[in-house]
Amino acid sequence: MGFLYGLRIPLTLAERRTTAFRFFQDVEAWGSREASFPSSDLIGPDTPLTRLLGSVVSEVFPSHGGFLDAAVYDASGLSQTKGVRKTSLRLVWPGILVDADRAARVRDLIVNRLSSASAEGGQIAELEAKLKELNPANAWHSVLGDGAYAGRASVRMPLCDRVAPLPLRGPERRPFAPVGVLRFSISPEGKIKMEWLCREADLDHAEWIKIGCVREGEEARELTEWSVPAWPGSQIVTPSSVRSGRVKVRTAAGSDGVGCGGGLRLRGSTRGNFTAERAGQMMTVERRFSSSPAEFSEKMEQHLGKAIMDPDGALVWKQPGGDARIVMYSEDQCVKVIGRPNQVRQLAVILAPYTEAMEQAGGHHLAPSYSERLPEQDHQRSTSRSRPSEVFAPNVAPLSEPTPTGEGPPAVVQDPGAAPEAKGEEGHLHVATQAFEPQGQGELALQQGSSVQVVLDPEAGVKSQDRWVYGRLEDSGLCGWFPLSHSVRAQV
Known part of the structure; x- marks a missing residue:
């Protein structure tokens, strides 16, 4: 691979992302037909975006020992898909091992910090203004997308070119060229110093491939110790569907x-x-804004353009190219985000700096991800859960307590007096009839013959095998969502 890259004949290989992989971030900004945003203004020792990335990563992964390294690759050039120039960068953190769940949650925290910093003015706001001046699509949630963690399981390898989709179906002539390795030195007071540890010429091509690959072998190290990302008014929403x-x-x-x-x-x-x-299921998430309706509308217009008026007087902003929407009700300062799970997640990131959770009793509850074991006490109380296809395990709420909000869809609380058949497969042991490989966060890997206890069946009344249920593997205790059609109830 390195030899052919040196001959300017790069390959077009991708590596399949393992369950545990090196943390990486794709930074992408659209340009115009004639110009693209300078990559050195996005990632480098002197850029505000790089400083914010280093600050958040060092905060979330505190066991860094005083420094963190990130290998930087640049695949900027003309995108044949859209016919415009694109700045495309990748940062690979070789010392940090994550899963898709953690990577997506760190990304959400970074986007929230960027949105908050842009609202306050300063260097981040100036950088965002320059990006949007070049192309209005360059909002922070797009510049740092989450598709590499949720939508696809393969990741383009270092030094390899991108293949344009049909009907072009050919190399785009913009391979991931090595730029250098950035070192973030973190003082005990939290101050960060950034400098190039090495540049492209300092390592041969084989070394750049080794430090830029994200896969881990079968004997992968444990995930890097981390501090769970959280911020005021944070909202746990579902991953891409x-x-x-x-x-x-x-x-x-x-x-x-x-x-x-x-x-x-x-x-x-x-x-x-x-x-x-x-x-995919449509879902609704409710938030509350504290500013005036006019101020909130102005903020939304900056991201989504002009609103349209519903017959009931509500203002509606629609996501470009999709059916997801934000609905604002001026009377009670309520905002609803309606769409499919991945669309709601993107819009919720836009709303986060300007809204807060609905005021109800109960606190934020962060449920374990699919790669973590479900505590026994949570397993015993798992009859009150939220809907499927979420990145986190369903929330638990006793029937006598109000359901916590602000961290995803409302939890489903079942009536203890409900008919037994309403619970569907809940409590029953199932045996996997075919293997199931997770393609997104929150999903449970199954091997043929695996025994899994169904913890939640939120669509029990549908009476269809084409639904998702939440289960717990008998042998490992891992929990997550899986398609019911991949299993049958075990014979007692």
Whole structure:
């Protein structure tokens, strides 16, 4: 790979992301047909964005020993997909080991800090203004996207070129070229000094490949110790619901081929042209804003453009290119985010600096991720849970207490007097009839023959195998969501 890159004939290889991988961040900014944003103004020893990244990473991963290193790669150039120039950078932190859940949560914290800093003015606000002046799509939640952690399981390798999608289907001539290794020196007082530890010419191509790959072997180290990201008014929302076609989940419209499912629901006729729509539930998250309606509207217009007026008087901002929307009700200062899980997550990041959780009893409850064991006491109280496809385990709330809000959708509290059949598969032991490989955070890996206890069946009344349930593996205690169609109830 390094030899061919030296001959200016880069390969187009990708590595499959392992469950535990080196922490990496993709920083991408769109330009115009003629110009792109200088990569040195985004990542470098003197940029405000790099300083903020180093500050957040050192805060979340405190066992750094006084310094952190990040290998920087640059794949900027003309994007054949959109026909405009694109600044594309990647930071790989070789000393930090994470899973997709943790990587996405750190990304959300960084976007929140950037949005807050932009609202306060200063260097971050000036940087954002320059990015949006070049291309209005360069909002912080887009510049630091989460697609590499949620939507796809493969990651382009260092020194390798990107392949444009159909109909072009060819190299874009912008491989990940090494820039250098940045060292973040952190003092006991928290002050950060940034400098180049080495540059491209200081290492051969093989070394740049080694330090830039994210995969870990079968004997991977334990995940790096971390401090769970949190901020005032933080809101835990679901990850991207995008799933690859490899995951065989049947839908109401049947499978995509003979003898297999594809997780795609077809809209309209199955003959001729059709639109493939990813199956996913719509969800609603409520927030409250403390400013005046006019001030809040001005903030939303900066991100999403002009609002439209609903017949009931509510103002609505729609996500460009999608059906997700933010609805503002001036009378009670309530804001609703409506859309699919991945869309709601992106819009919630925009809202975070300007809104807070709805005022209700109860505190924030951070449930364990799919890679962590569910405590026994939580397992015993798991009859009150929220809906499937979430990155975190469902929230727990006794029937007599109000349901905590502000950290994802409202928890589902079942009536103890409900009919037994309403619980569906809850409490039953299932055996996996086929393997299931997680494609997103919060999902539970299954091997054929694995025994899994169903902890929550939120769509029990649907009476369909095409639903997701929350379960706990009998042998390891790992918890997460999995498709019910991949298992059968064990014979007692």
